[in-house]
Amino acid sequence: MFQLLKFELYKIYKQKSIYILFILLIAIVSSGGFVDRQNERAIYQDYQKFEGKITKEKMAELEIVRDEVNEKFDNGEEVTSEEHTLYGISELFSFRIARMQEREDEIAGLASEINNATSSYKMKKTALKKDMLASIDSSQLYYQKGPAIMIDMIYTFGFVITAFMTIIGIGPIFSKEYSSGMDQFLLSSKFGRSKLVTAKILASLLFILSIVSAWSLYSFAKAYYLFGMHGWKSSLQSLYEFIESPYSYNLMKTFFAMMTIHIIAALAFGLITVFTSSLSKKVMVSILASGMIFGIPLVFDTLLDYGGTTKILVEQILNLSIYRFMKVNRPQGPVAPAGLPQALRRAPDEPDSRRHVPGGPGDAVLLLAREREHRGRRRSGVRGAAAAVHDRRAVGGCAAGPVAPPPGAAVREPGPGGADGDDRGPDDDAGGRPGGVRAGAGEPVDQPVPARRPVGVAAARGRRAAAADRQLAHTDARRRGGVRRWRRRVRARPRGA
Amino acid sequence: MKLTIDHLTKRYGKHTALDNFTCDFTSGVYGILGANGSGKTTLMRMLATVTTPSSGTIQYNGKNIFELGDDYRDVIGYLPQHIGLYKNFTAEKFLYYIAALKGLDQKYASLKVNELLELVNLSDVRKKKVGTFSGGMKQRIGIAQALLNDPKILIVDEPTAGLDPKERIRFRNLLSAISGDRIVLLSTHIVSDIEFIAKEILILKSGRLLHKQDPQKLLSEISEKVWLLQVSEKEIAKYQTLYKVGNIVRSELGAELRIISDERPSPAAVLAKPNLEDLYLYYFEEDQDVSAAQI
Numbered sequence: 005m006f007q008l009l010k011f012e013l014y015k016i017y018k019q020k021s022i023y024i025l026f027i028l029l030i031a032i033v034s035s036g037g038f039v040d041r042q043n044e045r046a047i048y049q050d051y052q053k054f055e056g057k058i059t060k061e062k063m064a065e066l067e068i069v070r071d072e073v074n075e076k077f078d079n080g081e082e083v084t085s086e087e088h089t090l091y092g093i094s095e096l097f098s099f100r101i102a103r104m105q106e107r108e109d110e111i112a113g114l115a116s117e118i119n120n121a122t123s124s125y126k127m128k129k130t131a132l133k134k135d136m137l138a139s140i141d142s143s144q145l146y147y148q149k150g151p152a153i154m155i156d157m158i159y160t161f162g163f164v165i166t167a168f169m170t171i172i173g174i175g176p177i178f179s180k181e182y183s184s185g186m187d188q189f190l191l192s193s194k195f196g197r198s199k200l201v202t203a204k205i206l207a208s209l210l211f212i213l214s215i216v217s218a219w220s221l222y223s224f225a226k227a228y229y230l231f232g233m234h235g236w237k238s239s240l241q242s243l244y245e246f247i248e249s250p251y252s253y254n255l256m257k258t259f260f261a262m263m264t265i266h267i268i269a270a271l272a273f274g275l276i277t278v279f280t281s282s283l284s285k286k287v288m289v290s291i292l293a294s295g296m297i298f299g300i301p302l303v304f305d306t307l308l309d310y311g312g313t314t315k316i317l318v319e320q321i322l323n324l325s326i327y328r329f330m331k332v333n334r335p336q337g338p339v340a341p342a343g344l345p346q347a348l349r350r351a352p353d354e355p356d357s358r359r360h361v362p363g364g365p366g367d368a369v370l371l372l373a374r375e376r377e378h379r380g381r382r383r384s385g386v387r388g389a390a391a392a393v394h395d396r397r398a399v400g401g402c403a404a405g406p407v408a409p410p411p412g413a414a415v416r417e418p419g420p421g422g423a424d425g426d427d428r429g430p431d432d433d434a435g436g437r438p439g440g441v442r443a444g445a446g447e448p449v450d451q452p453v454p455a456r457r458p459v460g461v462a463a464a465r466g467r468r469a470a471a472a473d474r475q476l477a478h479t480d481a482r483r484r485g486g487v488r489r490w491r492r493r494v495r496a497r498p499r500g501a
Numbered sequence: 502m503k504l505t506i507d508h509l510t511k512r513y514g515k516h517t518a519l520d521n522f523t524c525d526f527t528s529g530v531y532g533i534l535g536a537n538g539s540g541k542t543t544l545m546r547m548l549a550t551v552t553t554p555s556s557g558t559i560q561y562n563g564k565n566i567f568e569l570g571d572d573y574r575d576v577i578g579y580l581p582q583h584i585g586l587y588k589n590f591t592a593e594k595f596l597y598y599i600a601a602l603k604g605l606d607q608k609y610a611s612l613k614v615n616e617l618l619e620l621v622n623l624s625d626v627r628k629k630k631v632g633t634f635s636g637g638m639k640q641r642i643g644i645a646q647a648l649l650n651d652p653k654i655l656i657v658d659e660p661t662a663g664l665d666p667k668e669r670i671r672f673r674n675l676l677s678a679i680s681g682d683r684i685v686l687l688s689t690h691i692v693s694d695i696e697f698i699a700k701e702i703l704i705l706k707s708g709r710l711l712h713k714q715d716p717q718k719l720l721s722e723i724s725e726k727v728w729l730l731q732v733s734e735k736e737i738a739k740y741q742t743l744y745k746v747g748n749i750v751r752s753e754l755g756a757e758l759r760i761i762s763d764e765r766p767s768p769a770a771v772l773a774k775p776n777l778e779d780l781y782l783y784y785f786e787e788d789q790d791v792s793a794a795q796i
Contacts, residue, residue: 007597007601007607008601008602011597011598011601015587015589018589184585184586184587185581185583185584185585186585186586186587187551188546188549188551188579188581188584188585189579189581189584189599189602189646190602191549191550191551192549192550192551192574192577192579193574193599193602193603194571194574194575194602194603194604194650195571195601195602195603195604196574196602197570197571197574198571199604200602
């Protein structure tokens with residue numbers, strides 16, 4: 005048996021095509037996305053002081069930095085790289101606080117839902133959700149880009165690599181025997197119908213494990229080299245994609261949970277591929293068949309636009325697909341529950357950004373820019389939206405720092421005569437300097453967030469609206485405070501200066 | 502040791518590849534003669550359990566071979582007609598792979614592989630990839646793999662196709678040497694392969710078994726049907742259209758024709774001692790190119 009397994013593995017690994025494909029896939033994954041490693045090290049240093057629980061002291065300290073930064077804008081002075089990072093952290097702090105508030109409101113809403121529940125099933129379900137949400141602690145901030153890109157890798161490229169390699173590597177496992185005429189030797193030999201089949205299945209599963217290990221190792225090496233291995237303790241909700249996840253997981257637990265699910269799914273897909281191969285007499289047919297089993301749901305997900313009841317039906321069918329099982333994460337990021345502030349929602353037409361490193365401080369900026377875009381559209385139609393797109397472009401490449409654009413990103417320079425003001429809304433004169441931290445300063449953020457509050461639905465709604473307003477006020481205030489001017493200045497000088 | 506085939510039939514759609522085949526095999530070499538499409542390969546594939554019959558049974562020592570399963574496959578060696586090999590494997594590795602498939606333990610396998618590589622004269626190229634081998638070399642590897650497990654039943658489907666005369670003689674002697682206590686079923690349309698080593702010859706035509714007898718008895722059936730006739734060069738064509746003509750030996754006087762005919766083709770014709778080639782022509786000439794039966 006061991007001998008047969010060895011031979012089957014030898015046959016799989018002897019295929020040149022798998023090496024070519026793997027190198028090609030890794031080359032695609034590696035292409036683009038420049039990261040300044042030295043700068044990342046510096047950012048990590050800046051972070052260390054503020055890592056851990058969000059406290060009043062830390063916030064107060066950051067507030068001083070904010071004031072300094074704003075002052076520098078006004079005086080036209082340059083901002084240091086450290087100030088740059090700290091400004092980003094202060095934004096993250098206020099964003100976290102807003103999120104915690106949101107969660108609290110949701111918990112309060114759920115509590116009243118439980119009271120009004122019409123069936124015991126609904127009650128249990130709501131209670132479970134409420135308990136899960138209550139156990140989340142996202143009040144700790146860490147520099148977490150390393151773990152973040154490793155988790156991101158699973159559902160962006162990792163599952164595609166596993167699938168493609170399985171299709172090409174395992175697809176021919178039986179069909180090649182038929183097409184080459186070897187089947188006659190196998191079928192007429194003692195173990196050709198029994199142990200050989202077991203050996204082939206085992207070899208396939210081992211091959212898949214090796215593939216998952218290979219790209220995980222690549223992902224680890226990349227994350228370690230670029231960002232280092234910090235921030236595994238951070239909460240799952242600190243990643244944008246999982247902002248509304250009800251699981252009280254840290255990033256380490258999340259990574260292993262997702263990898264476990266991915267591996268189970270990958271092994272299941274391996275078995276499907278082996279089975280498909282055993283039914284095909286031609287290699288091409290078996291590769292196409294297993295390729296379609298994986299690829300058709302993917303095409304549905306990425307290319308086809310459907311809506312209404314069709315969407316619900318298609319979604320339900322797609323949820324059964326091996327593709328989604330392997331991807332682990334939901335395909336289009338979190339679906340915002342009703343009542344969530346617009347600022348925390350993702351635009352429905354937003355494509356996944358490949359360059360975006362989740363979990364970085366720029367996340368908050370990205371969110372705020374999105375909000376700006378929506379507001380811009382509502383307020384002044386095309387003109388406002390165009391300006392918002394401009395903002396988005398400016399913050400899209402947050403991999404390199406809190407608010408710095410990717411190298412070479414095209415950003416519109418202001419024309420003469422203060423063209424900066426062209427997207428100002430009617431409430432532009434409503435406030436002064438950036439006040440994100442200040443806005444939430446009255447909240448007991450250094451205390452554990454209470455799980456329950458004896459409030460009704462209306463109260464929850466009211467507080468939710470208040471939180472949203474705070475967030476929006478922050479957005480506009482920041483903008484008025486000259487962040488854009490500041491950004492331009494930061495862009496103009498070399499990084500790490 | 503006995504292999505019993507009872508009313509074996511194989512149909513592919515409407516086409517019947519093998520029709521009601523019944524016979525017994527005991528130790529010794531059996532030559533299965535038949536033109537292309539006569540059902541030889543179908544019969545052998547079923548004997549090797551690669552395909553299943555549409556009806557009828559094959560029994561080994563009284564037990565159905567498909568029920569015996571792996572136990573039966575343990576005692577057979579099969580060389581298919583068109584062999585496919587893994588191009589990336591070396592000759593040695595391929596044999597080790599088949600040895601593993603046949604469940605040989607590693608030490609024994611290593612002995613056997615060496616012995617058989619020697620036997621089929623491939624020791625020198627044992628480390629070469631089989632993808633680089635000539636047709637004859639591949640055939641020899643095929644023969645070696647069939648013999649790996651010392652099979653009690655050796656099923657070889659046109660084993661000499663692609664071998665040069667020297668290799669063919671070598672193979673013939675090899676078969677003769679190992680045929681002691683086993684059943685060797687050998688299909689061919691090259692009669693010299695089995696002329697002297699076959700215990701019995703089976704003649705298959707259009708899926709039916711026409712004859713199963715020892716060569717001498719078969720030959721005695723056509724003992725008065727083979728004629729030698731001296732003709733002029735011009736007459737050759739005429740005799741070829743009227744009769745089944747085997748060898749044509751040209752000389753200064755014209756040509757000597759070997760004619761297979763129930764009646765004396767000409768008063769000048771003299772009876773000749775029949776051989777298997779004549780026998781083959783006698784049964785298959787009408788649907789087979791004569792040259793195929795010639796050596």
